[in-house]
Amino acid sequence: MRNLIVLAVVGLFAQLVDGALGMGYGVTSSSLMIAVGIAPAAASAAVHLSEVGTTLISGFSHYKFGNVDWRIVGIMAVPGGVGAFIGANFLVSLPADVAKPWVALLLSLLGAYVLWRFLMLSGKRPEFRGKLRAIFLVPLGLVAGTMDAIGGGGWGPVGTTSLLSTGKLEPRKVIGSISATEFVVALSASLGFLFALGSEGINFAWVGALLIGGVIAAPIAAWLVRHLAATVLGVAAGSFIILTNTKTMMETWGGVEKNSTPIWITLGVLAVAAAWLITRAVRQELAARREAVAEEPAPELTPRA
Numbered sequence: 001m002r003n004l005i006v007l008a009v010v011g012l013f014a015q016l017v018d019g020a021l022g023m024g025y026g027v028t029s030s031s032l033m034i035a036v037g038i039a040p041a042a043a044s045a046a047v048h049l050s051e052v053g054t055t056l057i058s059g060f061s062h063y064k065f066g067n068v069d070w071r072i073v074g075i076m077a078v079p080g081g082v083g084a085f086i087g088a089n090f091l092v093s094l095p096a097d098v099a100k101p102w103v104a105l106l107l108s109l110l111g112a113y114v115l116w117r118f119l120m121l122s123g124k125r126p127e128f129r130g131k132l133r134a135i136f137l138v139p140l141g142l143v144a145g146t147m148d149a150i151g152g153g154g155w156g157p158v159g160t161t162s163l164l165s166t167g168k169l170e171p172r173k174v175i176g177s178i179s180a181t182e183f184v185v186a187l188s189a190s191l192g193f194l195f196a197l198g199s200e201g202i203n204f205a206w207v208g209a210l211l212i213g214g215v216i217a218a219p220i221a222a223w224l225v226r227h228l229a230a231t232v233l234g235v236a237a238g239s240f241i242i243l244t245n246t247k248t249m250m251e252t253w254g255g256v257e258k259n260s261t262p263i264w265i266t267l268g269v270l271a272v273a274a275a276w277l278i279t280r281a282v283r284q285e286l287a288a289r290r291e292a293v294a295e296e297p298a299p300e301l302t303p304r305a
Helices: 002-021 025-035 040-064 070-091 100-119 134-151 155-166 171-197 204-227 230-253 261-295
Strands: none
Touching: 002 025, 002 040, 002 171, 002 204, 025 040, 025 155, 040 070, 040 134, 040 171, 040 204, 070 134, 070 155, 070 171, 100 230, 100 261, 134 155, 134 171, 155 171, 155 230, 171 204, 171 230, 230 261
């Protein structure tokens, strides 16, 4: 019972992060489950089955708050679902450890670009111009869906990071659209796992615990995205991308043991730096709002008749 309560708390925290930043539910939940000895396929299956419920609530919540671009959803949903189904069927026999550090490096570079782009605004309002083309969105959906099923999480990190890096869609629309599309990805991955593992290979108690926590957090996260400024969201997302991928790269290429002291020291330093950058972005946003209010012309007073 205690383990189920812990998983429910993990699901709540993971969905709060995922719904606010467009990534993190699968990565957070799967990482914890694998760390306690659960097989990757079983962990990913439980996470994706719980995501069928959490992403449905999250997508609807983002829709109600006006965070969804339905054109993005319509283009990415089918290739994302196809990729997730394929990835789920291959995970049982294919090791993901070889590809994970290279994907982590790519995501970190994209995260650094997102971070730099929004930090360079220096309090100015970001401009989002242009239109994302299907020739970019279709393969992105296929790759992100495949990585999501194989790694237990990847739809958000790959999809959100790539869309943010284009600079053509405001962060809340990116996060809302990725969250809404993830329902199709989670459903397809779940069907793939059920086909490959069978129902006996999935612990539905874990699924239920993760689902309860995620459903509670989904509307809160969607409301948060609606009210946070684009600059703050961009800086937070970029910082989170770098932070979550550093551990994978250090464990593979850094010559250090998993969960060793050097890793946690490095992550601690990065977390402090991320908190400082987010605080700086918040202060710049508040200053920009005060300046905008000060520049507004005073309302004309009409004399009473």
